[in-house]
Amino acid sequence: xxxxxxxxxxxxxxxxxxxxxxxxxxxxxxxxxxxxxxxxxxxxxxxxxxxxxxxxxxxxxxxxxxxxxxxxxxxxxxxxxxxxxxxxxxxxxxxxxxxxxxxxxxxxxxxxxxxxxxxxxxxxxxxxxxxxxxxxxxxxxxxxxxxxxxxxxxxxxxxxxxxxxxxxxxxxxxxxxxxxxxxxxxxxxxxxx
Amino acid sequence: xxxxxxxxxxxxxxxxxxxxxxxxxxxxxxxxxxxxxxxxxxxxxxxxxxxxxxxxxxxxxxxxxxxxxxxxxxxxxxxxxxxxxxxxxxxxxxxxxxxxxxxxxxxxxxxxxxxxxxxxxxxxxxxxxxxxxxxxxxxxxxxxxxxxxxxxxxxxxxxxxxxxxxxxxxxxxxxxxxxxxxxxxxxxxxxxx
DNA sequence: AACTCTATCTTGACAGTGTAAAGATTCAAG
DNA sequence: CTTGAATCTTTACACTGTCAAGATAGAGTT
Numbered sequence: 001x002x003x004x005x006x007x008x009x010x011x012x013x014x015x016x017x018x019x020x021x022x023x024x025x026x027x028x029x030x031x032x033x034x035x036x037x038x039x040x041x042x043x044x045x046x047x048x049x050x051x052x053x054x055x056x057x058x059x060x061x062x063x064x065x066x067x068x069x070x071x072x073x074x075x076x077x078x079x080x081x082x083x084x085x086x087x088x089x090x091x092x093x094x095x096x097x098x099x100x101x102x103x104x105x106x107x108x109x110x111x112x113x114x115x116x117x118x119x120x121x122x123x124x125x126x127x128x129x130x131x132x133x134x135x136x137x138x139x140x141x142x143x144x145x146x147x148x149x150x151x152x153x154x155x156x157x158x159x160x161x162x163x164x165x166x167x168x169x170x171x172x173x174x175x176x177x178x179x180x181x182x183x184x185x186x187x188x189x190x191x192x193x
Numbered sequence: 194x195x196x197x198x199x200x201x202x203x204x205x206x207x208x209x210x211x212x213x214x215x216x217x218x219x220x221x222x223x224x225x226x227x228x229x230x231x232x233x234x235x236x237x238x239x240x241x242x243x244x245x246x247x248x249x250x251x252x253x254x255x256x257x258x259x260x261x262x263x264x265x266x267x268x269x270x271x272x273x274x275x276x277x278x279x280x281x282x283x284x285x286x287x288x289x290x291x292x293x294x295x296x297x298x299x300x301x302x303x304x305x306x307x308x309x310x311x312x313x314x315x316x317x318x319x320x321x322x323x324x325x326x327x328x329x330x331x332x333x334x335x336x337x338x339x340x341x342x343x344x345x346x347x348x349x350x351x352x353x354x355x356x357x358x359x360x361x362x363x364x365x366x367x368x369x370x371x372x373x374x375x376x377x378x379x380x381x382x383x384x385x386x
Numbered sequence: 387a388a389c390t391c392t393a394t395c396t397t398g399a400c401a402g403t404g405t406a407a408a409g410a411t412t413c414a415a416g
Numbered sequence: 417c418t419t420g421a422a423t424c425t426t427t428a429c430a431c432t433g434t435c436a437a438g439a440t441a442g443a444g445t446t
Contacts, residue, residue, distance in 0.1 A: 113368075
């Protein structure tokens with residue numbers, strides 16, 4: 001039982017994590033600034049010392065989850081041969097399975113999200129959405145080695161992202177019934193391209 | 194100037210259409226029952242004569258838009274040869290372009306939506322999400338004629354849906370920059386499979 | 387034509403929300 | 417020890433979804 005102090009000491013991070021917990025347990029619908037504040041043992045307006053609005057806290061929470069997502073994606077290709085197509089398949093499978101394991105996160109991350117991506121792929125992709133950037137770099141590496149022209153690879157990148165993102169969207173829809181093993185089926189579908 | 198009558202006469206439909214207008218103009222964020230009621234020239238609690246909750250009105254609005262979406266999809270393959278793969282491409286292109294023309298609708302229809310789909314495709318698909326059902330029937334028709342086994346066609350259906358749904362999701366993200374012609378690119382990507 | 391029933395809309399209230407302003411408390415630097 | 421900045425509380429306001437009670441109007445019956 002932590003003693004009740006005037007200064008919380010770690011409120012900013014506590015708000016972010018409590019907010020994510022709240023979304024996991026009750027859904028974004030029942031999320032509110034005041035409830036998150038209460039969960040951290042703090043009053044109404046305390047969050048405004050760290051965030052200028054509810055939306056800013058939600059953005060911070062999205063970044064937190066996105067970092068977690070990106071870390072898992074990176075780990076999924078850690079021991080793979082980065083010049084082989086199997087790495088792309090591993091990455092795509094991880095993309096979908098992350099949201100099958102955490103269905104709440106899909107809507108949370110992508111509905112009214114601040115994902116930034118240059119689909120023209122002209123610049124260095126520095127401020128692109130990190131999961132997309134992982135997929136983009138890996139795909140250019142693999143298909144570049146195979147001698148495919150840049151423009152064709154661009155189409156492949158978009159196609160790959162659409163496939164895995166679409167599969168994640170479908171798999172996490174609330175009214176979906178599916179008896180089979182997603183992990184297996186996803187691999188079949190990705191490989192089949 | 195409609196005279197101010199106690200009974201609106203057409204409130205239910207008026208609420209649905211005014212609600213959709215509100216979402217188109219200000220986004221789901223600023224949608225509220227009271228504002229929609231005001232737009233229809235009616236007070237706070239009037240909507241409760243036609244809907245038991247805010248969520249019920251939102252569902253009705255989603256159905257309204259989904260019907261519009263389904264009608265456009267049907268029209269897109271009206272003059273096509275339903276045994277040819279080109280029909281599938283037309284349908285898929287229409288799926289994506291609908292949301293590129295109406296970006297607000299993607300989040301509105303699919304975030305926390307009540308889409309119902311049996312991906313096992315065992316029953317007759319009677320209460321499946323209509324746009325999916327269009328794609329499913331058409332695909333079984335085309336690839337059935339080509340002699341492909343049922344299980345393989347099932348995978349193709351899911352893959353097709355994931356692709357067009359994913360493309361729509363990506364194309365309607367707020368932070369996406371893309372200089373080329375979506376309609377052309379989408380066709381390339383769908384055909385390439 | 388008068389009456390009644392029912393669907394529809396209004397009024398007023400309540401708890402919960404995001405947010406702003408003003409004040410209280412603590413901590414760290416000088 | 418003092419002072420200033422950072423952090424948290426208190427209070428207040430407008431807005432929200434929802435409910436209960438009452439007002440109104442139209443449709444059907446007699």
